[in-house]
Amino acid sequence: MASLTDHLSDLVEDADAALLFSPTSSFHDRFVDDGGGDDPDVVVVAPDNDVDAEVFVELPLPFDNVKDRIRFGIEGAMDADLVAEGDAVVCIASVFDGGSDAVVRVTADETIHTGIYDLFVNSRAEPSVIRDVFEVAIELGKKGQKGKPVGALFVVGDAGKVMNKSRPLSYNPFEKSHVHVGDPIVNVMLKEFSRLDGAFVVSDSGKIVSAYRYLEPGAEGVDIPKGLGARHMAGGAITRDTNATAIVLSESDGLVRAFKAGELVLEIDPEEY
Amino acid sequence: MSTVTSALAGAVAAVPDRLWLALFVLAFGLVAAYVVGVINRRLLTRAGIPEVIEGTAFERTAREFDTSTVHILAQLSSYFIVAVTVIVALTVADVNYLEQFWSGVAAFLPRVFVAVIVLIVGIVVGDKAELLVAERLRGIKLPELGVFPPLVKYSVVYVAALVALGQVGVQTLALVVLLAAFALAIVLFAALATKDLVASAAAGVFLLLRQPYGVGDEVRVAGERGIVQEVDLFVTRIEADGEEHVLPNHSVFRDGIVLIRE
Numbered sequence: 001m002a003s004l005t006d007h008l009s010d011l012v013e014d015a016d017a018a019l020l021f022s023p024t025s026s027f028h029d030r031f032v033d034d035g036g037g038d039d040p041d042v043v044v045v046a047p048d049n050d051v052d053a054e055v056f057v058e059l060p061l062p063f064d065n066v067k068d069r070i071r072f073g074i075e076g077a078m079d080a081d082l083v084a085e086g087d088a089v090v091c092i093a094s095v096f097d098g099g100s101d102a103v104v105r106v107t108a109d110e111t112i113h114t115g116i117y118d119l120f121v122n123s124r125a126e127p128s129v130i131r132d133v134f135e136v137a138i139e140l141g142k143k144g145q146k147g148k149p150v151g152a153l154f155v156v157g158d159a160g161k162v163m164n165k166s167r168p169l170s171y172n173p174f175e176k177s178h179v180h181v182g183d184p185i186v187n188v189m190l191k192e193f194s195r196l197d198g199a200f201v202v203s204d205s206g207k208i209v210s211a212y213r214y215l216e217p218g219a220e221g222v223d224i225p226k227g228l229g230a231r232h233m234a235g236g237a238i239t240r241d242t243n244a245t246a247i248v249l250s251e252s253d254g255l256v257r258a259f260k261a262g263e264l265v266l267e268i269d270p271e272e273y
Numbered sequence: 274m275s276t277v278t279s280a281l282a283g284a285v286a287a288v289p290d291r292l293w294l295a296l297f298v299l300a301f302g303l304v305a306a307y308v309v310g311v312i313n314r315r316l317l318t319r320a321g322i323p324e325v326i327e328g329t330a331f332e333r334t335a336r337e338f339d340t341s342t343v344h345i346l347a348q349l350s351s352y353f354i355v356a357v358t359v360i361v362a363l364t365v366a367d368v369n370y371l372e373q374f375w376s377g378v379a380a381f382l383p384r385v386f387v388a389v390i391v392l393i394v395g396i397v398v399g400d401k402a403e404l405l406v407a408e409r410l411r412g413i414k415l416p417e418l419g420v421f422p423p424l425v426k427y428s429v430v431y432v433a434a435l436v437a438l439g440q441v442g443v444q445t446l447a448l449v450v451l452l453a454a455f456a457l458a459i460v461l462f463a464a465l466a467t468k469d470l471v472a473s474a475a476a477g478v479f480l481l482l483r484q485p486y487g488v489g490d491e492v493r494v495a496g497e498r499g500i501v502q503e504v505d506l507f508v509t510r511i512e513a514d515g516e517e518h519v520l521p522n523h524s525v526f527r528d529g530i531v532l533i534r535e
Contacts, residue, residue, distance in 0.1 A: 160500035160512055163489025176484055201488075203503050204510075209488045 011105045012090050015040045017083050019073050021093035022059070023100060025051040040090065043082050045073035055082060060120045060127040065272055066095050066102070068116075074108050075117035083108050115265035119258055124243045125157030129206035132182035136190050137249045137256045141270030145194055151251030152194045153235050155215070159203035161242040166213040169198045173211050180206040199234070217241040222262045235259050295366035302358025310351035317343040329400030331393070342397055346390070353386045381441075388440035395433015399426040428455075469523060470507060476526035477506040485530055493531035495524045 018040045020028060028051040031042050044053035047062065057076035063069035070091045077083040091104045120127045133154045144150055155162050173193060179186045181202055190200065193211050201209040217237040224236040228250070235246030240262030248257050249270075258266040317323075322343055326332050332342050360379045403426035410418045435452065438445050481504065486492050490501050492511065497520065499513030509525050511518045 158502070159488045160502040161489075164491075164500060176482075178481055203488060205503055205505065207488075207503070207505075 011103055014088060015090040016087035017041045017043055017089050019043050019045050019089055019091045021069060021073060022046040023051060027100060028053060043077050060131045066093055069093060070104060070106060072116055074106060078108055079117055085109055119260060119265050123157060123245045125204045125245060129181060130156055130245060133202060133247050136187050137247050138270040140191055140194055141249050141254050141256055145191060149251055149254055150194050151231055152249040153199040153231050154202055154247045155199050155238055156202045156245045156247060157204050158243040159201050159209045162201050162238060162244050165217050165238060165241055166215045169212045169214050174208045179208050181208060182206060224264055236262055292366055295362040298365055299358060299362040302354060306351040306354035309354055310347045313350050314343055314347035317346060326397050326401055328404060329397055331396045331400050349389060356382055384440045388437040391433055392437045395430050399429035402426060402429050469521060472523035473507045473521045476522040480504055480522055486532060491533040493533060495520055495528045
C-alpha cells in the first residue's frame with residue numbers, strides 16, 4: 001500500500017492550486033481549516049457558492065464529462081488570475097455520483113484554453129440564458145424532432161441589433177408573447193418550432209424575441225471550418241457583426257457548436273451529456 | 274343473598290334518574306372527546322400540517338417537550354369537549370350550588386378555546402412566515418435585511434394576540450390603534466419607496482400588452498435615441514453606439530415614444 005500512498009503524494013506534491021469541484025461544506029471546511037502557509041490556494045468550482053468559499057468559480061453547466069468540467073474550472077481560474085500559465089493544479093472531483101472520489105493533476109497551459117469559460121461568463125447574455133439555450137439544443141440533438149435529426153440556430157443576446165440585421169421569413173410565432181427560455185413548456189415550444197426554417201432570436205435576459213428569422217450579416221472575413229453548411233455560416237457571421245452568441249445544432253452531424261465574434265468557440269456532442 | 278340483592282336494587286333505585294342521565298352524558302362526552310381528538314390529529318396530519326410547519330420555533334419548542342403542534346391542537350379540542358361535558362353533566366345532575374358561576378364559565382369556555390386556538394395558529398403562522406421571508410431574502414447578502422423576518426413574524430403574532438384578546442373580552446382598542454399606526458407607517462413607506470416602481474410596472478404592462486415598439490425598433494424615448502434591446506415590466510433598454518440606456522417605463526410613458534422610420 002505504500003506505493004499507492006507514494007503515488008498520491010507525488011500527484012499532489014508542489015501543487016500551486018487545488019480546485020475543489022462541488023465540494024460538500026464539511027469537506028471544504030476541512031480544507032480551509034488546515035490551511036497552513038505552504039498549502040496551495042483552494043478554489044471552489046461549483047454551480048452555486050453553497051459553501052461560502054472565498055475563492056469561487058461558477059460552473060454554469062453540470063458537465064457530466066469530467067474532462068470538460070476540469071477544463072472549465074481551470075479556464076475560469078485562469079481567467080480570474082487565480083491560476084497562472086504553467087501552474088500545477090490538483091483537481092478533486094467526483095467522477096461517479098456521490099462524494100469527491102478523484103484526484104487529477106493538470107498543468108494549466110494554452111491547450112486547455114478552449115474558450116468555453118469565456119463563452120459563458122463574458123457573453124452579453126446572462127450565463128443562465130446561454131446554458132438554457134444549450135440545454136435545448138443538446139436535448140434537440142439527442143432526440144431530434146419526432147425521431148428525425150433536426151438542425152437549429154439560436155442567436156442569443158444583442159437582440160436589437162440582430163433583429164436589424166435580419167428579416168422575417170414568415171409571421172413570427174412569438175409575436176406579442178412573453179416567454180423565456182428555460183421554462184419547460186417553452187422548451188417544448190422551441191423544439192416544435194425547430195422544424196421552421198430560419199433562426200431563433202433570444203434577448204439578453206432570455207426572452208424569445210422571434211423565430212423564422214433570415215439572418216443577413218455581412219459574411220466576409222468569417223473564418224469557420226470548411227465543411228459546415230449555410231446555417232453555421234449564418235450563425236458565425238451574425239456574431240461577427242453583433243455582440244451576440246450563436247448556438248447551432250447541426251442537422252448532418254448532430255453536434256452543437258457555439259460561435260462568438262465570428263469564431264467557433266465550442267463544439268460538443270449531445271450524446272455525451 | 275336475596276337481602277344483598279334487594280339492598281343493591283334499593284340503592285340503585287334510590288339514585289335519581291337525573292344522576293344516571295348525567296353519568297351517561299359524562300361517559301358519552303369522554304368517548305366523544307377522545308374520538309374527536311384522534312380524528313383531529315389524523316385530519317391535521319393528513320392535511321400535511323406537520324410538513325408545512327416543520328422547523329418553526331413553536332414546533333421545535335413543542336418537540337422539546339416530547340409533543341407536537343398537531344398533538345397540542347388535537348388535545349385542546351379534546352379538553353374543550355371534556356370541559357363542556359362536565360358542565361352539561363353537572364347541569365343535568367342538577368347540582369344547584371354555584372349555578373351562577375357555572376353558567377358564566379359555560380358561556381366563557383368556547384371563547385377561551387377559540388382564543389387559544391387563534392393564538393397557537395397565529396404563532397405557528399408567524400414562525401412560518403418568518404422562515405419563508407428569511408428563505409426568500411437569503412439570496413441577497415445584506416445584513417440589514419435581517420430585520421424583516423422577525424418584523425413579519427411579530428406582526429402576525431401581534432394580530433393573532435389581538436384577535437385572541439378580543440375573543441376573551443379584553444379591551445383592545447389601544448392596541449388596535451397601535452396596529453393601525455404601524456400598518457399605516459408600513460403602507461406609507463412602501464408607497465413612497467415603490468412609487469416609481471409601481472408607476473413603471475403599470476406602464477410596463479401596457480407596453481408589454483400593446484407593444485407600441487418591440488425589440489429591434491429604432492426609437493427615441495426621453496431624449497435618448499437608439500435600438501430597443503429589451504422591454505420588461507420595469508425598464509426599457511435602448512442601445513446606441515455602445516451605450517445602453519436603461520429607462521424606467523414610467524418615463525417612457527410620460528414623455529412619449531418616437532418611432533423612427535427611415
